[in-house]
Amino acid sequence: MSTIVCTFDELAPNSATRFVVNGSPVAVVRLGDDVYAIGDTCSHAEVSLSEGEVWTDEKSLECWKHGSRFDLVTGEPITLPATQPVPVFVARVVNGNVEIDVELAGGVK
Ligand code: FES
Numbered sequence: 001m002s003t004i005v006c007t008f009d010e011l012a013p014n015s016a017t018r019f020v021v022n023g024s025p026v027a028v029v030r031l032g033d034d035v036y037a038i039g040d041t042c043s044h045a046e047v048s049l050s051e052g053e054v055w056t057d058e059k060s061l062e063c064w065k066h067g068s069r070f071d072l073v074t075g076e077p078i079t080l081p082a083t084q085p086v087p088v089f090v091a092r093v094v095n096g097n098v099e100i101d102v103e104l105a106g107g108v109k
Helices: none
Strands: 003-007 015-021 024-031 034-039 060-062 069-071 088-094 097-101
Touching (some): 003 024, 024 088, 024 097
Antiparallel strands (some): 003 097, 015 024, 024 034, 034 088, 060 069, 088 097
């Protein structure tokens, strides 16, 4: 079952926004006309990834604390110090609304 978190227009381009979906913190990223959703808690420490910077070219989100960048498609860390992936969630835009499927999460959490 998917959950509507906001409208697509409410997401700032090329940045991340934190939502809690069914109790899970999720970082929702708008890149161009696409949306991505990964677990919001860095796998290195208890830090909110949505407060970090989006790297548009490599489709990643950088943790502001120590600089690990997480792939928005796979959830895998691209750079150290994090070594474990964060969950990846299905995200889509339907009728202008952003829907997230937390139940269909990939990744490890
Ligand atoms: S807390 Fe995110 S890289 Fe260390």
